[in-house]
Amino acid sequence: xxxxxxxxxxxxxxxxxxxxxxxxxxxxxxxxxxxxxxxxxxxxxxxxxxxxxxxxxxxxxxxxxxxxxxxxxxxxxxxxxxxxxxxxxxxxxxxxxxxxxxxxxxxxxxxxxxxxxxxxxxxxxxxxxxxxxxxxxxxxxxxxxxxxxxxxxxxxxxxxxxxxxxxxxxxxxxxxxxxxxxxxxxxxxxxxxxxxxxxxxxxxxxxxxxxxxxxxxxxxxxxxxxxxxxxxxxxxxxxxx
Amino acid sequence: xxxxxxxxxxxxxxxxxxxxxxxxxxxxxxxxxxxxxxxxxxxxxxxxxxxxxxxxxxxxxxxxxxxxxxxxxxxxxxxxxxxxxxxxxxxxxxxxxxxxxxxxxxxxxxxxxxxxxxxxxxxxxxxxxxxxxxxxxxxxxxxxxxxxxxxxxxxxxxxxxxxxxxxxxxxxxxxxxxxxxxxxxxxxxxxxxxxxxxxxxxxxxxxxxxxxxxxxxxxxxxxxxxxxxxxxxxxxxxxxxxxxxxxxxxxxxxxxxxxxxxxxxxxxxxxxxxxxxxxxxxxxxxxxxxxxxxxxxxxxxxxxxxxxxxxxxxxxxx
Ligand SMILES: Nc1ncnc2c1ncn2[C@@H]1O[C@H](COP(=O)(O)OP(=O)(O)OP(=O)(O)O)[C@@H](O)[C@H]1O
Ligand SMILES: [Mg+2]
Numbered sequence: 001x002x003x004x005x006x007x008x009x010x011x012x013x014x015x016x017x018x019x020x021x022x023x024x025x026x027x028x029x030x031x032x033x034x035x036x037x038x039x040x041x042x043x044x045x046x047x048x049x050x051x052x053x054x055x056x057x058x059x060x061x062x063x064x065x066x067x068x069x070x071x072x073x074x075x076x077x078x079x080x081x082x083x084x085x086x087x088x089x090x091x092x093x094x095x096x097x098x099x100x101x102x103x104x105x106x107x108x109x110x111x112x113x114x115x116x117x118x119x120x121x122x123x124x125x126x127x128x129x130x131x132x133x134x135x136x137x138x139x140x141x142x143x144x145x146x147x148x149x150x151x152x153x154x155x156x157x158x159x160x161x162x163x164x165x166x167x168x169x170x171x172x173x174x175x176x177x178x179x180x181x182x183x184x185x186x187x188x189x190x191x192x193x194x195x196x197x198x199x200x201x202x203x204x205x206x207x208x209x210x211x212x213x214x215x216x217x218x219x220x221x222x223x224x225x226x227x228x229x230x231x232x233x234x235x236x237x238x239x240x241x
Numbered sequence: 242x243x244x245x246x247x248x249x250x251x252x253x254x255x256x257x258x259x260x261x262x263x264x265x266x267x268x269x270x271x272x273x274x275x276x277x278x279x280x281x282x283x284x285x286x287x288x289x290x291x292x293x294x295x296x297x298x299x300x301x302x303x304x305x306x307x308x309x310x311x312x313x314x315x316x317x318x319x320x321x322x323x324x325x326x327x328x329x330x331x332x333x334x335x336x337x338x339x340x341x342x343x344x345x346x347x348x349x350x351x352x353x354x355x356x357x358x359x360x361x362x363x364x365x366x367x368x369x370x371x372x373x374x375x376x377x378x379x380x381x382x383x384x385x386x387x388x389x390x391x392x393x394x395x396x397x398x399x400x401x402x403x404x405x406x407x408x409x410x411x412x413x414x415x416x417x418x419x420x421x422x423x424x425x426x427x428x429x430x431x432x433x434x435x436x437x438x439x440x441x442x443x444x445x446x447x448x449x450x451x452x453x454x455x456x457x458x459x460x461x462x463x464x465x466x467x468x469x470x471x472x473x474x475x476x477x478x479x480x481x482x483x484x485x486x487x488x489x490x491x492x493x494x495x496x497x498x499x500x501x502x503x504x505x506x507x508x509x510x511x512x513x514x515x516x517x518x519x520x521x522x523x524x525x526x527x528x529x530x531x532x533x534x535x536x537x538x539x540x541x542x543x544x545x546x547x548x549x550x551x552x553x554x555x556x557x558x559x
Binding site: 040042045068072073075076079080082084086088089090098099148151152155 | 427428430431432433434435436437438445446449450
């Protein structure tokens with residue numbers, strides 16, 4: 001995987017089992033975000049992006065999908081949450097309905113019901129039920145992030161990609177999101193980039209440690225953290241590098 | 242020998258020079274504004290605003306400014322209506338679809354050059370094109386003795402409006418492009434990650450978040466149209482009154498009014514000024530005062546609009 005002449009990822013081979021949480025850890029700039037963005041083809045937008053090899057989601061090879069339309073359908077099946085909460089500049093409800101527009105035009109009521117259901121699922125409904133028409137930007141950071149998760153769930157997402165979802169949030173919001181992810185794990189496959197070792201240890205089943213574009217070590221979280229095979233991994237999880 | 246001493250002197254003189262220049266510029270601006278206000282404000286009366294100009298500005302009264310005022314508004318609306326869609330489409334293309342190839346560089350250069358073309362040349366070009374009989378629908382037909390249409394008259398609010406649109410196109414497009422480029426990438430990605438396609442993302446995410454800059458671009462264009470004289474002079478015509486069917490403001494006559502000629506505040510100022518036929522300085526300053534008030538109001542409106550629709554506050558939607 002490279003951007004122009006600059007190779008960013010080398011020989012990455014990872015398998016994320018369904019209905020579990022996979023954590024990507026590693027120092028800044030080692031390519032975690034880049035890998036995440038390969039999975040739902042967000043890197044396509046960068047003209048210099050090149051990739052060799054294969055990524056499969058549910059058995060479908062992601063980069064064999066040639067048309068833009070297929071890529072869009074892929075993205076609709078994969079939820080992506082960014083580091084900074086990113087509600088669009090519209091009301092809470094409009095945000096929820098945004099990805100659902102085609103169906104929304106067909107059946108407004110059903111879509112609104114679904115939106116409420118998903119807001120309940122992320123534990124946001126009781127907090128914002130009076131403010132569904134208020135601008136999403138007026139919610140707190142943690143609420144916005146949960147709104148984004150709820151919005152991603154509006155589609156039939158089986159896979160959730162989260163890029164440091166809690167790094168802009170306070171501890172309480174962070175715990176709320178972690179709880180939510182534990183709940184979603186029963187129905188979704190989750191891949192999460194995090195710089196927070198504690199968080200990776202608390203909620204992930206598997207962990208991959210990246211260093212300078214390579215996966216140094218991957219496997220069960222407990223093993224990566226407590227019996228790492230590589231010295232580098234050990235140093236990193238102990239906070240030495 | 243340019244030694245230390247020299248440098249010290251220039252370090253002392255520089256700020257003084259800059260300050261002086263600034264003071265002179267500010268004083269000149271203030272002087273102009275003050276003159277217009279002092280000479281013009283006294284002219285303003287209901288009668289001045291609502292009466293039609295006299296047939297000739299030579300008459301002692303020169304009449305009021307009702308039709309020039311209406312002309313300025315009409316011309317501005319026509320010009321903006323013609324420029325807005327083209328500018329927006331161009332800026333969308335330049336921001337989201339350009340590949341930075343030779344063609345795109347060509348377009349960019351063309352826009353830059355257009356920005357430097359004097360408006361009188363644009364007006365001349367408009368006349369050359371729109372006197373073609375095929376464009377009679379924009380102005381009025383000119384017939385020969387036998388009643389055969391020879392050419393289009395080529396002067397009208399519509400023709401002048403199109404010329405104005407061409408004139409402001411580079412500026413409005415530039416400011417819209419800047420606004421779109423400033424729309425944070427993260428929002429666009431957020432939308433794309435939800436499976437929205439590019440066009441949908443542009444319409445529903447990028448444009449709303451660039452709304453303020455787009456409005457600013459439009460206002461900028463309006464100000465330019467209101468202030469221009471050369472295009473009015475060549476492409477709108479040399480009369481003070483509306484030449485279409487009367488009364489020009491009756492809804493049934495609107496199209497006819499637009500296809501005919503008239504005046505604007507700027508041409509009224511010209512006619513009544515000592516340079517024109519009028520030598521009627523009071524009326525000229527009165528009209529100048531009105532024009533400046535309109536432009537100031539317009540700018541105030543932009544500021545207010547910006548405060549209301551501030552995208553940072555996450556308001557609005559489609
Ligand atoms: N669009 C791009 N064009 C060129 N290089 C890029 C691009 N995106 C990322 N890179 C490079 O790829 C490398 C990996 O970046 P990436 O964002 O994946 O790191 P990361 O592991 O997510 O870091 P962080 O923990 O700071 O988020 C970096 O060296 C970065 O400069
Ligand atoms: Mg990253």
